[in-house]
Amino acid sequence: MSLFGHKNNIDQPKTQGELIYDAQNRTKRMFTTNVAISWIILLLFLFFLFSGLTITLGGYTFKTIHLDTVFIQENLSFIASGIGVTIGISLLSILLATVLALLAALGRLSKIPPVYALSTFYVSLIRGTPLYLQIFFFFLALPQLGIILTGLYAGVLALGLNYGAYMSEIFRAGLSSVGKGQREAALAIGMTPSQMMRRVVLPQALRFALPPTGNEFIAMLKDSALVSATGFVHELMWRATRVGRAQFHNLEALIIAAVFYWIMTLIFTSLQSRLEAHMARGDR
Amino acid sequence: MNPIIKISHLDKYFGKLHVLKDVSLELVPKEVCCLIGRSGSGKSTLLRCINFLEEPSAGIIEVDGLEVHVEVKGKQRRQLVHDLRLKTGMVFQEFNLFPHLSVIENVIEGPITVNNMDKTKAIEIAEMNLERVGMLGKRDEYPNRLSGGQKQRVAIARALAMGPKVMLFDEPTSALDPELIGEVLTVMKKLAEEGTTMLVVTHEMGFAQEVADRIIVLADGQIIEQGRPDQLFSNPQDKRTQALLERYHN
Ligand SMILES: Nc1ncnc2c1ncn2[C@@H]1O[C@H](COP(=O)(O)OP(=O)(O)OP(=O)(O)O)[C@@H](O)[C@H]1O
Ligand SMILES: [Mg+2]
Numbered sequence: 001m002s003l004f005g006h007k008n009n010i011d012q013p014k015t016q017g018e019l020i021y022d023a024q025n026r027t028k029r030m031f032t033t034n035v036a037i038s039w040i041i042l043l044l045f046l047f048f049l050f051s052g053l054t055i056t057l058g059g060y061t062f063k064t065i066h067l068d069t070v071f072i073q074e075n076l077s078f079i080a081s082g083i084g085v086t087i088g089i090s091l092l093s094i095l096l097a098t099v100l101a102l103l104a105a106l107g108r109l110s111k112i113p114p115v116y117a118l119s120t121f122y123v124s125l126i127r128g129t130p131l132y133l134q135i136f137f138f139f140l141a142l143p144q145l146g147i148i149l150t151g152l153y154a155g156v157l158a159l160g161l162n163y164g165a166y167m168s169e170i171f172r173a174g175l176s177s178v179g180k181g182q183r184e185a186a187l188a189i190g191m192t193p194s195q196m197m198r199r200v201v202l203p204q205a206l207r208f209a210l211p212p213t214g215n216e217f218i219a220m221l222k223d224s225a226l227v228s229a230t231g232f233v234h235e236l237m238w239r240a241t242r243v244g245r246a247q248f249h250n251l252e253a254l255i256i257a258a259v260f261y262w263i264m265t266l267i268f269t270s271l272q273s274r275l276e277a278h279m280a281r282g283d284r
Numbered sequence: 285m286n287p288i289i290k291i292s293h294l295d296k297y298f299g300k301l302h303v304l305k306d307v308s309l310e311l312v313p314k315e316v317c318c319l320i321g322r323s324g325s326g327k328s329t330l331l332r333c334i335n336f337l338e339e340p341s342a343g344i345i346e347v348d349g350l351e352v353h354v355e356v357k358g359k360q361r362r363q364l365v366h367d368l369r370l371k372t373g374m375v376f377q378e379f380n381l382f383p384h385l386s387v388i389e390n391v392i393e394g395p396i397t398v399n400n401m402d403k404t405k406a407i408e409i410a411e412m413n414l415e416r417v418g419m420l421g422k423r424d425e426y427p428n429r430l431s432g433g434q435k436q437r438v439a440i441a442r443a444l445a446m447g448p449k450v451m452l453f454d455e456p457t458s459a460l461d462p463e464l465i466g467e468v469l470t471v472m473k474k475l476a477e478e479g480t481t482m483l484v485v486t487h488e489m490g491f492a493q494e495v496a497d498r499i500i501v502l503a504d505g506q507i508i509e510q511g512r513p514d515q516l517f518s519n520p521q522d523k524r525t526q527a528l529l530e531r532y533h534n
Contacts, residue, residue: 173449185380188372190444195398199393203384204384207384
């Protein structure tokens with residue numbers, strides 16, 4: 001049977017539609033390949049730019065940027081040990097942000113005026129002020145009122161509050177993605193409104209919100225660098241600026257940190273798209 | 285025989301729109317009633333007032349001896365409505381299965397969450413009801429892997445698992461592809477034969493003729509005519525009933 005089919009394929013000329021489909025596929029594949037090649041060229045160019053080589057071309061001399069490899073070797077592990085702290089801060093902050101965002105979203109859907117007001121007030125206040133200011137507020141301004149937070153707590157609190165305000169929109173969309181029919185089905189089998197919320201609405205809303213929350217986490221990895229400004233949280237950025245300033249090798253130190261941030265982003269983004277693909281299958 | 289459903293002087297307004305006008309209706313145990321009527325005549329609203337998915341504006345709803353006066357408010361009302369919902373099972377046009385739960389989880393959800401039943405017992409009951417609707421074979425599938433007809437049969441099992449006294453169906457086959465309607469109607473017919481009290485909003489006149497004990501015709505929020513299927517179909521009295529049946533003949 002398969003032999004026969006195969007033979008058929010060879011004998012019969014392709015239809016117009018098949019030819020167009022093939023051509024489109026070829027164009028698509030060629031585009032992807034060319035993009036990949038260009039990426040590699042750009043990366044090589046970047047390496048070259050920081051290679052420290054001197055090139056003479058037709059009488060002109062080009063000097064590429066020289067990086068101190070000894071400094072890099074000596075400080076790489078010191079900076080790298082900030083990765084765990086960066087991920088840790090981001091996880092704690094995203095956890096706090098998720099809780100706040102969910103509460104804010106529920107408040108936003110509430111019919112009780114003070115609750116609705118509290119939710120919109122929180123979101124407006126946080127969105128209306130810079131994250132950098134919020135971090136300093138918790139770290140520097142609160143002590144004046146006798147509340148002293150460590151750099152870590154101040155940072156997590158500020159990042160969590162800040163991201164919570166922005167993420168409330170995600171959870172609002174998640175909650176309203178659960179249709180009226182779902183609520184009615186839950187009520188019809190005798191669930192109370194709170195059982196309906198816990199057993200039917202929230203599980204679906206959270207599922208909906210999981211992939212975008214992953215995106216926020218990836219953004220958080222980089223915004224967590226702001227916490228270094230408190231001077232007391234030994235994450236990636238703090239470590240890079242510390243050794244960079246002390247030995248006047250900021251260029252090398254920041255490049256190391258940048259590479260780490262970039263790699264983390266690439267890894268988590270790929271995990272994220274896998275998660276998204278898994279959720280899209282929708283059988284769980 | 286005492287009625288198992290007794291609706292007395294039910295009125296329903298949506299804003300200024302008077303959708304149900306002084307409707308009274310009784311079903312005796314094991315009776316199968318089909319509710320027919322033009323689109324917008326108030327069929328869904330009548331059904332949904334019985335389990336308070338819609339708030340009636342006036343009247344009394346009584347199911348299996350539990351009387352709920354619309355005027356009662358507050359905590360007492362919430363308790364009554366809750367008990368009323370336990371006595372009624374509802375099947376929706378759009379199935380409304382819980383997509384995050386597997387077939388068996390959909391069916392044990394009510395008994396476990398609402399009735400605090402222990403899981404082994406709930407699974408036993410769920411499996412029995414899935415068997416009744418011929419869906420036990422798909423017990424671990426997720427709803428999005430099922431056809432419309434299969435979804436609706438699971439939705440019926442989910443309602444049955446709560447052990448309701450009456451079953452309410454709101455156009456259970458209207459969202460289905462024609463070739464899937466039969467399997468759902470077969471299940472409903474079987475339930476009717478087992479003695480389930482059923483109130484069914486439907487456009488399936490063949491089903492109504494074959495299975496119903498009584499046909500009720502609703503027009504503009506009022507019951508305009510009712511009777512045994514053979515009588516009503518062969519000799520409709522009201523002009524609006526005639527016009528309605530006319531459409532199904534073509
Ligand atoms: N939530 C609502 N708010 C306002 N009006 C409504 C609402 N639900 C229904 N109505 C109106 O009430 C009337 C009766 O609606 P209902 O859904 O009960 O009709 P139906 O007989 O079930 O029609 P169909 O065969 O189309 O399902 C219609 O005029 C409808 O527009
Ligand atoms: Mg309807």
